[in-house]
Amino acid sequence: MEQKGSVLMQRYELGKLLGQGTFAKVYHARNLATGMSVAIKVIDKEKILKVGMMEQIKCEISVMRLIQHPHVVELYEVMASKTKIYFVMEYAKGGELFNKILKGKLKEDVARRYFQQLISAVDYCHSRGVCHRDLKPENLLLDENENLKVSDFGLSALAQSKHQDGLLHTTCGTPAYVAPEVINRRGYDGVKADIWSCGVILFALLAGYLPFQDKNLMEMYRKIGKAEFKFPKWFAPDVRRLLSKILDPNPRTRISMAKLMESSWFKKGLDKSVITATENKELAPLDAEGVFDSCENCPIVKPKKEQEKPSNLNAFDIISFSSGFDLSGLFEDTEQKKEVRFTSNKSASTIFSQLEDICKRFRLKLKKKDRGLLNLEGSKEGRKGILGIEAEIFEITPQFHLVELRKSNGDTMEYKKLLKHDIRPALKDIVWTWQGEQPPQHEAVPEEQQQQPHVVPS
Template sequence: MDLKGSILMHRYELGRLLGQGTFAKVYHARDIKNGISVAIKIIDKEKIIKVGLMEQIKREISVMRLIRHPNVVELYEVMATRTKIYFVMEYVKGGELFNKVAKGKLREIVARKYFQQLISAVDYCHSRGVCHRDLKPENLLLNENGNLKVSDFGLSALAESKQQDGLLHTTCGTPAYVAPEVINRKGYDGSKADIWSCGVILFVLLAGYLPFQDANLMAMYSKIGKAEFKFPNWFAPEVRKLITKILDPNPSTRLSISKIMENSWFRKGLESNLGIKTEKQELLPLDVESICSSTQGGEIEQKQELLSKPVHLNAFDLISYSSGFDLSGLFENSKDQKKEVRFMSNKPANTIFSKLESLAKTLRLKVVKKKQIGVMKLEGLNAGRKGVLGIEAEIFEITPDVHLVELKSSSGDTLEYQKVMKDIRPALKDIVWIWQGEPQQQDEVVPDPNLPLLHTALSQDLQ
């Protein structure tokens, strides 16, 4: 429905559509009181509830209210109705920095200005306990004065998101800009991962292309893990030295923000290149829970879809879950026997779950429905040598027509798990497209689903 010309909350006149995604649309709007242009992101509550993204929206609101910096897109206010959430934000009309880089490399003086403003913004975010976790040129906007504005805090993490080991454990970010320790999936310092992304961005601004790229995705991630890249011949020696220290695959020795800001190349023209400082203006208190509360009907629909709606995998997730792209060997020597198997299926999620439930009855296992989206648990009826056998089944959506299914031991004896899996595997043949990590017979012509899906997902992430 075209909302152009509509008056929102008696405050804003909506203008043209600036962009849209699966769950939200962004409109240019005008504040009726003072005529100032703003951008309004309209989020559909029902849609984000169905896919379990409400916590992410709450986090984005909390993060954007914490960050008040001249090089970060400002959140003016948040409003809501029973079905919609409205983010009223600073309108940044210069477009994405990505659009500039897509035309070719930038002059060193221009690239340094944007890098200075990026580091200034990231340093401030880190000082407030916020890690962005998805820094890339597509999330860096330019205002009418050519100043950089960091946007899209949907994947950001607050300090309280860390686990007891003090590290983050959620894999996210865009593959080409992600740090080696994030690939490792064993926990990482979000601020150090952000610094790596800043280094990749600086390289892209000066070179016009990515430092880590290869037609083979496994090879590309191997290069990231070892920080294997080459500088173009036009890179000055001092900027080569700076980028090398930032793109250090060891996060403990990677250059810190404070050291970057002390660097002689970084400091050239620093004061004149930083965004104009504004007075810090605290936002009024906001009841985030009330803003994000759902209608009763939406809550009911969410409960009904907990099993049938699988989690969507982005390109990075797909690489991480695919045994053919297992990169753990780049970082550690582990001889532990894996207690999970995965297969690809071209059947709907409901069909996969129905098959598993039917199989559980045949094998005298009970089905325990979990609250987590796209997950069910199969349990033995009696306790074995090491307790009750537990097998978790989780479905991930790669495309609407293709799913990745992971079956893993969650409790009980390993030998008992392996014995049951010998019965489960052949019984699933009518829903299995291909088992992960297993070569096909020579007379069996089955297309490898990994590469085309990875290329498709990766291209979408990099758009």
């Protein structure tokens, strides 16, 4: 266990604990050779392997080495032992920007300076093919000179993470800062989603509170979906115009980063060096895979069985999937919805097996993909081509799953007919309840589900 005063890898003396989460702790530390202050994030290997976060950690390492910008926290090196991973990073002495907002609104010039630095950093990330996806004041740090530093790239996405439609499909972020299209779960442009989050941050800096807030989470999501908010009376006309363009619920018409940076409010008092692209430094090579090599029980290549393991649902996903929080009505006609969901108290392998049997029975072709995703295809041409159905299995607990069926190709009426008359009846042995319907009264709620805590995102 790490303790204050202990020496790590014969190179760093650990200081006080700066913060901690489920999988990591962050310490202040001192480089014994140079005396320089650093922050060290200590990640528990066993915990991240247990929840399938190994790829996410590798991605975070790759992203942080890719991004070299004066307003992004710098990753100096990554070290590993058999049980821990150590991120040695730039130390931001000023703490979180969030702490300043807690004290109330900032002066316009101060807020603008932080916003200019934020936009400079985010625009640079986008130019390198990186979307942050979790921008919020808690992830914005300040150095000793009150300069902003973007941190925590754990949920970031590289350009290659996009699907064939060119969009991202993973629901993530912090609810109050997340863009409407992310909540909608229909695929989104990560760049436009980051711009929205920057707008929420700017509003909070100038107002001292968030534009979208409500004790009822569903009501807050509704407000986000319609961009329903009010400007405080002290907001100047030019900042109102800019925020109205940033907090546009339609990502297609939302202001671009280039036009944002050309706005008169943004350019006022701008230090030109803030938006100058950073020269690429010659970096020591850092092998993200090698970080895991020193762990005897950390296979880099996943075993075949693990590749078929369904995706885990986080609290944000569960809320988004829940029928009580279904926001699709804000974005589309519910009669035209092309997906249905059900929960099952069977194992993932049992659900896979049942879907395979259904494909054999109804002469559908089955194609397996990673992380619990299946493609079911019709064998004959329909009215609008070959019918395609995607089935995705999400793990809530090892013995409780959520399954989503959605049309990916073909005629909607043919899809609904097959679903109603063939697929739904054939699934009756594994279905706990269909979304929007009550669970059967004669069955008890699975023990694992009973143990799930009631999660309300902050």
